[in-house]
Amino acid sequence: MDGTGPSRTAWSAAVHRATHQVLESGTIFADPLAVTILGDAAALDDPRSADRSRMRLFIAARHGIGARVVDRAVAAGTTQVVILGAGLDTTAYRPVAPPRVFEVDHPSTQEWKQAQLAQVGLEPTSDVAYVGVDFERESFLERLIASGYDASLPAVYLWLGVVPYLTASAIAETLSVVGGLPGAELVLDYAAPREHLDDADAQARDRAISKVEAIGEPWLSFFTPPQMRDLLNDNGFGEIDDLTARQAIDRVLGREEIPEQRSAGHIVHARR
Numbered sequence: 556m557d558g559t560g561p562s563r564t565a566w567s568a569a570v571h572r573a574t575h576q577v578l579e580s581g582t583i584f585a586d587p588l589a590v591t592i593l594g595d596a597a598a599l600d601d602p603r604s605a606d607r608s609r610m611r612l613f614i615a616a617r618h619g620i621g622a623r624v625v626d627r628a629v630a631a632g633t634t635q636v637v638i639l640g641a642g643l644d645t646t647a648y649r650p651v652a653p654p655r656v657f658e659v660d661h662p663s664t665q666e667w668k669q670a671q672l673a674q675v676g677l678e679p680t681s682d683v684a685y686v687g688v689d690f691e692r693e694s695f696l697e698r699l700i701a702s703g704y705d706a707s708l709p710a711v712y713l714w715l716g717v718v719p720y721l722t723a724s725a726i727a728e729t730l731s732v733v734g735g736l737p738g739a740e741l742v743l744d745y746a747a748p749r750e751h752l753d754d755a756d757a758q759a760r761d762r763a764i765s766k767v768e769a770i771g772e773p774w775l776s777f778f779t780p781p782q783m784r785d786l787l788n789d790n791g792f793g794e795i796d797d798l799t800a801r802q803a804i805d806r807v808l809g810r811e812e813i814p815e816q817r818s819a820g821h822i823v824h825a826r827r
């Protein structure tokens with residue numbers, strides 16, 4: 556995306572999280588503000604769309620894993636959470652929130668989010684800093700530090716729904732920064748290349764990609780699991796848990812009752 560206007564895919568991801576609260580009662584990812592942050596404009600998804608339901612459950616799974624990692628780290632004493640490409644993420648506004656949250660995003664998306672927060676009357680519960688960055692052009696660490704981030708302390712980085720939209724060089728640059736920080740752990744999601752999908756998954760993915768291309772936010776990067784593992788290893792991450800949405804929902808989040816959903820996406824929890 557060129558960053559001249561707010562991210563429309565950020566709105567779409569927020570609609571998926573809100574719809575998940577209503578259709579599946581937030582059973583994979585419980586977000587008390589997912590509907591609130593959409594405001595009066597709240598338009599939930601059509602439950603009959605198989606494509607939307609596949610994407611909704613993948614998004615719920617990635618945020619479910621992210622929230623679990625954040626909760627555990629905060630319970631163990633971590634105070635800093637950095638949300639790269641935050642969009643309408645509600646972590647910093649929930650009744651129970653991490654002490655310090657850094658939202659890193661395109662300035663235009665941040666301005667839009669702040670207007671949306673004001674319109675629906677949401678105030679941060681965390682001590683929150685907004686760090687405006689274009690991952691394609693700028694390194695975020697200096698700005699993070701200027702906003703009060705302490706690079707010597709542990710932190711959880713959430714990078715959800717962002718990697719596919721970036722070039723390989725911007726992804727490598729961000730991983731080299733996060734992988735170089737002591738005590739950093741990272742949750743990200745990525746998409747597998749088309750040739751690694753079966754026909755039904757590939758066709759569903761083609762439809763999703765045409766939609767985001769049409770709104771000016773094309774997917775640029777795809778990885779096989781070994782490619783992502785090598786990239787993470789090369790950037791200092793030694794412990795890598797790479798899950799499909801199904802594995803995340805079943806094994807980690809313990810929600811076997813959710814009906815079978817296929818998805819081409821992967822969710823990674825990586826530590827140094």
Ligand SMILES: C[S@@+](CC[C@H](N)C(=O)[O-])C[C@H]1O[C@@H](n2cnc3c(N)ncnc32)[C@H](O)[C@@H]1O
Nearest residue numbers: 562564565568640641642661664689690715716
């Ligand atoms: C699909 S949205 C995901 C938002 C949020 N993480 C979520 O899961 O709802 C993609 C986010 O990445 C941000 N983004 C995309 N390209 C970016 C770039 N080059 N620099 C900074 N942010 C970018 C967009 O502004 C948007 O907030």
